Amino acid sequence: xxxxxxxxxxxxxxxxxxxxxxxxxxxxxxxxxxxxxxxxxxxxxxxxxxxxxxxxxxxxxxxxxxxxxxxxxxxxxxxxxxxxxxx
Numbered sequence: 001x002x003x004x005x006x007x008x009x010x011x012x013x014x015x016x017x018x019x020x021x022x023x024x025x026x027x028x029x030x031x032x033x034x035x036x037x038x039x040x041x042x043x044x045x046x047x048x049x050x051x052x053x054x055x056x057x058x059x060x061x062x063x064x065x066x067x068x069x070x071x072x073x074x075x076x077x078x079x080x081x082x083x084x085x086x087x
């Protein structure tokens with residue numbers, strides 16, 4: 001599954017277009033590497049999202065689903081870390 005779609009389906013980022021913008025501006029990495037919206041995601045990948053306000057969220061991909069209900073979206077990943085940079 002494409003990274004931009006995974007971020008939307010898992011509800012880590014609310015809209016796919018916003019996910020695409022975050023990726024293109026370098027706020028998202030996969031396995032500590034720069035990526036594109038079309039980067040293929042697989043189970044076991046580590047996705048790190050850094051917001052413009054420097055909040056960093058790291059997740060481990062557990063499942064890949066084409067669609068998910070709001071209640072089931074968080075089952076698609078495990079949170080590895082959620083930190084806020086104070087600088």
